[in-house]
Structures are given as C-alpha cells and as structure tokens.
Amino acid sequence: QAVVTQEPSLTVSPGGTVTLTCGSSTGAVTSGHYPYWFQQKPGQAPRTLIYDTSNKHSWTPARFSGSLLGGKAALTLSGAQPEDEAEYYCLLSYSGARVVFGGGTKLTVL
Amino acid sequence: QVQLVQSGAEVKKPGASVKVSCKASGYTFTSYYMHWVRQAPGQGLEWMGIINPSGGSTSYAQKFQGRVTMTRDTSTSTVYMELSSLRSEDTAVYYCARAPELDYWGQGTLVTVSS
Numbered sequence: 001q002a003v004v005t006q007e008p009s010l011t012v013s014p015g016g017t018v019t020l021t022c023g024s025s026t027g028a029v030t031s032g033h034y035p036y037w038f039q040q041k042p043g044q045a046p047r048t049l050i051y052d053t054s055n056k057h058s059w060t061p062a063r064f065s066g067s068l069l070g071g072k073a074a075l076t077l078s079g080a081q082p083e084d085e086a087e088y089y090c091l092l093s094y095s096g097a098r099v100v101f102g103g104g105t106k107l108t109v110l
Numbered sequence: 111q112v113q114l115v116q117s118g119a120e121v122k123k124p125g126a127s128v129k130v131s132c133k134a135s136g137y138t139f140t141s142y143y144m145h146w147v148r149q150a151p152g153q154g155l156e157w158m159g160i161i162n163p164s165g166g167s168t169s170y171a172q173k174f175q176g177r178v179t180m181t182r183d184t185s186t187s188t189v190y191m192e193l194s195s196l197r198s199e200d201t202a203v204y205y206c207a208r209a210p211e212l213d214y215w216g217q218g219t220l221v222t223v224s225s
Contacts, residue, residue, distance in 0.1 A: 001172050019151060036212065038155070045215040046147075046155060057213060089155050091212075097169035099145070101155040 002026045006102035011110055012080045021072040021104045022090030028071035029092060035073035036091040037066055039084075040104075046089065050075060069105050077107075085109045112136040114206050114216035121222045127194040132206030139187040140164040142207035146180060146191045148202040150216075156202075160209060161189055174192045196223045 003025040012018035022035060029035060037050040048057055050066035061107065063079045073090055090102040117131040132144065146158040148149060159170035161180040168180045174193070182189045203218040 038212070040155075045218055047215075048212050050210045057211070091157070097160060098171065099157040099160070101147075101157055109211040
C-alpha cells in the first residue's frame with residue numbers, strides 16, 4: 001500500500017505564510033490523485049478545506065489554497081491567524097478506489 | 111441540511127465485533143458514496159473503506175480486508191460498518207464521511223476495546 005508523507009510539524013508567525021506538502025511513495029503526486037486537505041482541531045471531526053487539488057468549499061477561508069508543487073500536493077496558508085493552529089491532513093486516491101491519508105502536520109501559529 | 115448521525119459509543123471485549131451505524135438525511139442517500147475513517151487516540155486519520163449506497167458495492171483498505179464489512183439499508187438511509195475480531199489497537203473514533211468530497215462528516219463513534 002502507498003505511503004503518504006507530510007511534515008510532522010510546522011510553525012508560522014501570525015500573518016505569515018506557510019506551505020504544507022503531501023508526497024506519495026509511488027512517485028509524483030498528480031491531479032489524478034485528487035488531493036484533499038483537511039483541518040482538524042482537538043475534539044472535533046475533520047473539516048475538508050480543499051478537494052481535487054485546489055477546489056475550495058464555501059466554508060474554506062480565502063487564505064488557504066491548494067496546488068501541486070515539485071511533485072507533491074501543497075496547501076498554502078497566506079496570512080496565518082491564531083485560529084489556524086490545528087492538525088492538517090492530506091488524502092490521496094489511488095487506483096482501485098483506494099484512499100490513503102497522510103500522517104498529518106501539526107501547525108503552530110506563534 | 112445534510113446530516114450524518116452516528117450511533118453511540120461502544121465498549122467491546124477483545125475478539126468481539128462492533129457494528130456502527132451512520133444515518134444520513136438532507137440529501138438523496140443513494141446518490142453519494144460513503145467513506146469510513148477511524149482515528150485512534152492521539153493518532154492520525156486512517157481510511158477504512160467506502161460503500162456505494164445505491165448498489166451496495168464496497169472497497170476496503172487492505173489492512174481491514176477480511177475483518178470489515180460495510181452495508182447499507184436504503185429504507186432508512188443508513189450505512190453500517192462492522193469490524194470483527196476486535197483487538198485493543200482498534201480502540202478509536204470511527205467516522206462516516208460523505209463522498210466524493212468528504213464535505214460532511216458524522217460526529218464520530220468511540221469504540222473502546224478492553225478486557
């Protein structure tokens with residue numbers, strides 16, 4: 001089974017910009033992996049921020065954006081807010097309707 | 111409005127089975143697949159599988175093949191996830207989430223496996 005990798009932790013200053021990445025053990029991440037990004041705060045269910053690489057839900061703050069960068073999926077947060085401190089997970093889809101989550105990135109806004 | 115309401119917390123002994131339900135409302139039940147995802151205490155998210163409520167077809171993560179069964183009841187708009195041969199490592203919060211965009215999630219069901 002494929003392994004999806006994320007940075008274990010990142011720190012960003014309030015108002016700053018940070019990019020989280022999501023890689024695949026099978027090779028470059030493409031739009032065909034339909035990358036998703038989720039935000040999870042303690043005690044809450046995950047919330048989808050980005051689907052299909054770069055699409056946003058109505059509730060996704062404009063400061064979040066998704067893209068492909070250097071063979072990985074990327075989530076960029078521009079203008080970090082204290083409420084963005086959370087765990088972020090990516091998800092990739094593989095052939096045969098298989099889906100794999102990354103291990104998560106703990107984002108600290110400090 | 112779309113809602114996914116899951117069954118309540120369960121405590122099971124090792125070797126037993128658990129069946130978690132997820133009742134959907136606010137949309138056409140058979141038009142959207144449903145994922146099941148779990149999260150062990152302090153750990154990350156783990157995808158378990160997906161079910162098509164229309165025809166009942168399923169796809170399971172390799173790790174759970176042979177131990178998990180996902181079913182649905184179209185008359186009550188409910189999907190079920192049954193996990194057998196439980197062990198302590200199966201202690202987790204189990205979520206259902208609507209596909210394809212995982213835009214709506216259930217509130218989670220805590221399953222505790224303990225002797």
